[in-house]
Amino acid sequence: DAGVIQSPRHEVTEMGQEVTLRCKPISGHDYLFWYRQTMMRGLELLIYFNNNVPIDDSGMPEDRFSAKMPNASFSTLKIQPSEPRDSAVYFCASSLGVGLFQETQYFGPGTRLLVL
Amino acid sequence: ELKVEQNPLFLSMQEGKNYTIYCNYSTTSDRLYWYRQDPGKSLESLFVLLSNGAVKQEGRLMASLDTKARLSTLHITAAVHDLSATYFCAGVNNNDMRFGAGTRLTVKP
Numbered sequence: 001d002a003g004v005i006q007s008p009r010h011e012v013t014e015m016g017q018e019v020t021l022r023c024k025p026i027s028g029h030d031y032l033f034w035y036r037q038t039m040m041r042g043l044e045l046l047i048y049f050n051n052n053v054p055i056d057d058s059g060m061p062e063d064r065f066s067a068k069m070p071n072a073s074f075s076t077l078k079i080q081p082s083e084p085r086d087s088a089v090y091f092c093a094s095s096l097g098v099g100l101f102q103e104t105q106y107f108g109p110g111t112r113l114l115v116l
Numbered sequence: 117e118l119k120v121e122q123n124p125l126f127l128s129m130q131e132g133k134n135y136t137i138y139c140n141y142s143t144t145s146d147r148l149y150w151y152r153q154d155p156g157k158s159l160e161s162l163f164v165l166l167s168n169g170a171v172k173q174e175g176r177l178m179a180s181l182d183t184k185a186r187l188s189t190l191h192i193t194a195a196v197h198d199l200s201a202t203y204f205c206a207g208v209n210n211n212d213m214r215f216g217a218g219t220r221l222t223v224k225p
Contacts, residue, residue, distance in 0.1 A: 045214075056212075
């Protein structure tokens, strides 16, 4: 398996623009997680899905952030409009569905976002 | 809200030495993760500890969980340069996952 795939790997955009980050989880994994990593705030869990259904989005910082999982092999994290403080590395991870937070999570390479 | 504290935040050690990284958390966390991150890279899951008294070992790393003390440890035995990385712990409370700030480990020859 190719592992968790994220695209793009790097994104530079201007404040106010819409940004869409993409993730393909490992086939057969039932859970998908979106994380954000910054120097100031460290690692944060933003949202997670089980069988394509959003379970908890309490970590999503603002209404400008939204995430979808239209099918088992694809998820998006959208920021609209983007702001400089959204600059971070965004990671997607997936895990098997034995139980939430009971299985090893496999992380993608991350998307490094810079909002100017 | 669950708070997770790691110490030390920076650790420089010589090859061949042993050391322990500590992860304390503020409220109930019945699951504890340890991750490794190399500079500029993604996270690699090292251990998932699911119950009090759980101990897991992989190579030179051993992790344990004491839910009563709200403490997890990551013990490094006979460190080698390849272990240089940042190590994060993360706890879970009511399906809310919180990370520690990370321990940046440097192993010197």
